[in-house]
Amino acid sequence: MHADPKGVLTGVHFIDGDHAACEGALAAGCRFVAGYPITPSTEVVERFAARIPQVGGMFIQMEDEIASSIAILGGAWAGKKVMTVTSGPGLSLMMEHIGYAAITETPCVIVDVQRGGPSTGLPTLPAQADMMQVRWGSHGDYMPIALSPNSPQECFDLMIKAFNLAEVYRVPVFFMMDEVVGHMTERVAIPAASEIDVVERHFTTKKPGEYKVFGTNGSMVPEMTKAGDGHRIHVTGLTHDERGYPAMNPAAQDKLLRRLLDKVNNHNGELVDVRMDGVEGADVVVVSFGITSRVAAAAIESARRKGLKVGHLRLIICWPFPAKLIVELAGKVKSFVVPELNMGQMVLEVERAVAGRARVISVPHAGGTVHEPAVIESAIMEAAR
Amino acid sequence: MSSEWTNPELIERYGIENPVMPYLRQDRLPHIWCPGCGIGTTVNCFTRALTESGLDLDQVAIVSGIGCTGRVAGYMNLDSFHTTHGRAIPFATGLKLANPKLKVVVYSGDGDLTAIGGNHFVHAARRNMDLMIVCVNNFTYGMTGGQVAPTTPIGPTQTTMPYGNFENPFNLPFLADACGAVYVARWTIFHVRQLAKAMKEGLAKKGFVFIEAMSPCPTLYSRRNRLGDGVDQVKYYKERSILRNGADTKEVGLAYQGDIIVGKFVDRERPTWMESMNEHLGRVLGDKYTPYGA
Ligand SMILES: Cc1ncc(C[n+]2csc(CCOP(=O)(O)OP(=O)(O)O)c2C)c(N)n1
Ligand code: SF4
Ligand SMILES: [Mg+2]
Numbered sequence: 001m002h003a004d005p006k007g008v009l010t011g012v013h014f015i016d017g018d019h020a021a022c023e024g025a026l027a028a029g030c031r032f033v034a035g036y037p038i039t040p041s042t043e044v045v046e047r048f049a050a051r052i053p054q055v056g057g058m059f060i061q062m063e064d065e066i067a068s069s070i071a072i073l074g075g076a077w078a079g080k081k082v083m084t085v086t087s088g089p090g091l092s093l094m095m096e097h098i099g100y101a102a103i104t105e106t107p108c109v110i111v112d113v114q115r116g117g118p119s120t121g122l123p124t125l126p127a128q129a130d131m132m133q134v135r136w137g138s139h140g141d142y143m144p145i146a147l148s149p150n151s152p153q154e155c156f157d158l159m160i161k162a163f164n165l166a167e168v169y170r171v172p173v174f175f176m177m178d179e180v181v182g183h184m185t186e187r188v189a190i191p192a193a194s195e196i197d198v199v200e201r202h203f204t205t206k207k208p209g210e211y212k213v214f215g216t217n218g219s220m221v222p223e224m225t226k227a228g229d230g231h232r233i234h235v236t237g238l239t240h241d242e243r244g245y246p247a248m249n250p251a252a253q254d255k256l257l258r259r260l261l262d263k264v265n266n267h268n269g270e271l272v273d274v275r276m277d278g279v280e281g282a283d284v285v286v287v288s289f290g291i292t293s294r295v296a297a298a299a300i301e302s303a304r305r306k307g308l309k310v311g312h313l314r315l316i317i318c319w320p321f322p323a324k325l326i327v328e329l330a331g332k333v334k335s336f337v338v339p340e341l342n343m344g345q346m347v348l349e350v351e352r353a354v355a356g357r358a359r360v361i362s363v364p365h366a367g368g369t370v371h372e373p374a375v376i377e378s379a380i381m382e383a384a385r
Numbered sequence: 386m387s388s389e390w391t392n393p394e395l396i397e398r399y400g401i402e403n404p405v406m407p408y409l410r411q412d413r414l415p416h417i418w419c420p421g422c423g424i425g426t427t428v429n430c431f432t433r434a435l436t437e438s439g440l441d442l443d444q445v446a447i448v449s450g451i452g453c454t455g456r457v458a459g460y461m462n463l464d465s466f467h468t469t470h471g472r473a474i475p476f477a478t479g480l481k482l483a484n485p486k487l488k489v490v491v492y493s494g495d496g497d498l499t500a501i502g503g504n505h506f507v508h509a510a511r512r513n514m515d516l517m518i519v520c521v522n523n524f525t526y527g528m529t530g531g532q533v534a535p536t537t538p539i540g541p542t543q544t545t546m547p548y549g550n551f552e553n554p555f556n557l558p559f560l561a562d563a564c565g566a567v568y569v570a571r572w573t574i575f576h577v578r579q580l581a582k583a584m585k586e587g588l589a590k591k592g593f594v595f596i597e598a599m600s601p602c603p604t605l606y607s608r609r610n611r612l613g614d615g616v617d618q619v620k621y622y623k624e625r626s627i628l629r630n631g632a633d634t635k636e637v638g639l640a641y642q643g644d645i646i647v648g649k650f651v652d653r654e655r656p657t658w659m660e661s662m663n664e665h666l667g668r669v670l671g672d673k674y675t676p677y678g679a
Binding site for chain 1: 410412413443444446448458459462463464465466467468469472475476477478479480481482483484486487504505508666670673674675677
């Protein structure tokens with residue numbers, strides 16, 4: 001399907017990442033946003049509030065992030081593509097509803113414009129320190145999807161992908177920006193609606209009585225319906241069977257959890273999205289994501305000029321983590337360097353995949369600004385030794 | 386889905402005449418509620434209200450939070466959502482705003498709606514969100530074993546108030562009224578006709594409707610405080626209820642086993658959140674704006 005032209009602001013714009021993310025959501029067909037203001041994410045909802053009355057849809061500023069994060073789930077069960085937008089403290093408040101979205105398989109996009117933490121931390125300054133929170137923050141086992149853009153253009157492009165993935169997998173999809181990407185202004189080219197592919201919700205064509213709200217018929221992801229379509233569905237956060245009825249026993253729990261995890265983890269490569277540059281034949285591979293990838297690229301250039309064979313592997317999709325790819329590389333390279341704006345989060349995934357077969361050097365940063373390229377470069381030099 | 390009896394075992398047990406059955410998910414019965422619990426009685430009233438409302442039941446959705454009362458959604462043969470503790474109102478807000486054609490009912494407990502969910506309650510009332518709220522008030526946290534609730538009167542013991550409650554309780558009709566609800570009523574499960582009628586009126590009303598249904602929890606609240614069984618509580622409701630339609634909600638607070646002012650306290654008109662939005666944006670944006678949900 002092509003994008004609905006009503007939501008697409010075709011043309012070349014000079015806008016920041018927050019504004020571009022909002023345009024991406026509109027182009028993707030998002031027509032329901034509930035949010036609560038928090039720096040550095042607020043511009044996303046401010047723009048949505050200004051744009052949506054003329055596009056046709058709904059924005060509401062709720063009383064807090066707990067409310068926002070479940071209002072969108074109500075919106076999704078009424079048939080809309082939905083999003084909420086926040087930053088650290090707000091994300092912490094949303095955690096119960098990440099789990100509710102996961103167990104009820106409610107498609108939604110949650111934008112996290114990351115700032116320094118913990119707690120109120122650094123409201124106006126960048127970090128990438130929520131990476132593990134989005135993976136593990138709600139209680140119980142589940143598997144979300146998370147994407148990490150590094151420019152305003154990608155805030156637009158990848159947002160469409162985020163919405164499409166939410167529909168295909170029916171999981172909460174996190175859009176992991178940071179303060180720098182959110183607030184940097186760059187050229188953003190928005191194509192014609194006819195050049196934007198969007199995935200529409202897969203609504204069932206089954207009649208009431210034939211349809212089971214969580215029935216899978218061999219596929220991993222159930223067909224959806226919406227309130228008002230006559231299916232008289234029941235949706236609960238309790239462990240449930242295919243009818244959506246509570247089924248609180250170990251067998252039902254095992255069946256449901258395995259499917260919820262497998263539907264994402266057994267993706268056959270469709271959820272591997274990385275950008276690789278000079279990885280073939282490299283001695284050292286830098287693994288980075290988001291804003292840090294731009295700093296890393298400068299460090300890598302400089303190291304290459306000094307004759308080192310350095311590759312760059314940038315994660316576009318961070319969760320699920322492309323472990324298989326890292327396993328393959330681990331047999332070929334000497335070391336990995338992992339710079340990130342946190343005290344060492346995604347490096348744990350790299351170490352897990354490498355499993356001792358190569359050296360892994362973490363380049364942590366407490367946040368508040370980006371790395372000095374020289375710090376990453378000296379880690380590369382160390383790694384090449 | 387079929388509106389007939391489908392479960393032969395239940396036909397056997399309750400007889401074909403039971404008018405409530407078609408509204409329930411018969412394949413989910415028996416329910417979890419204790420003997421003498423009042424929640425089921427409120428559900429009876431609700432089904433009667435649905436019948437008399439003339440609403441297309443495919444367009445009615447019910448949303449609950451967590452608790453004994455929170456299980457109501459799961460038994461109703463409607464589009465039904467059992468959400469998280471305290472968050473039925475914001476979920477229902479999302480459902481309603483995303484599909485304004487739905488009639489959305491929130492059905493939950495006193496703790497769910499006014500302790501953990503209190504913030505959502507006051508803001509939804511302030512906005513005049515078009516939702517009907519049924520609050521089953523049993524003065525306790527039933528599901529978790531009888532802890533103190535924001536509605537527990539001063540005096541009785543609760544597991545977390547082992548020496549008797551000393552916290553001042555909410556007067557729920559006053560709270561709803563002060564926050565802007567357009568319809569506020571209180572009945573007990575003794576008043577089945579009046580409760581059903583209030584629910585019917587609530588279903589027909591646009592805006593934030595609040596109905597408090599006083600209901601016994603014999604297993605926890607009554608037993609702990611030696612108040613007898615469910616029937617004894619209904620006797621108390623009968624003896625001590627005082628009908629006062631239009632009462633000043635300030636005056637309807639409840640004391641432990643004291644008088645119960647019942648009636649319809651508030652019935653007024655105010656534009657709903659969505660009506661206000663459409664009216665306002667239409668005025669400011671003119672032709673550029675197409676009314677939402679029209
Ligand atoms: C976030 C969260 N906190 C606590 C609980 C535990 N819990 C479940 S129901 C409940 C109270 C229910 O009381 P009420 O809303 O009055 O419903 P009742 O059972 O009395 O009908 C609590 C505290 C929970 N499920 N979720
Ligand atoms: S514990 Fe109390 S409120 Fe819960 S079902 Fe039993 S009697 Fe009803
Ligand atoms: Mg209660």
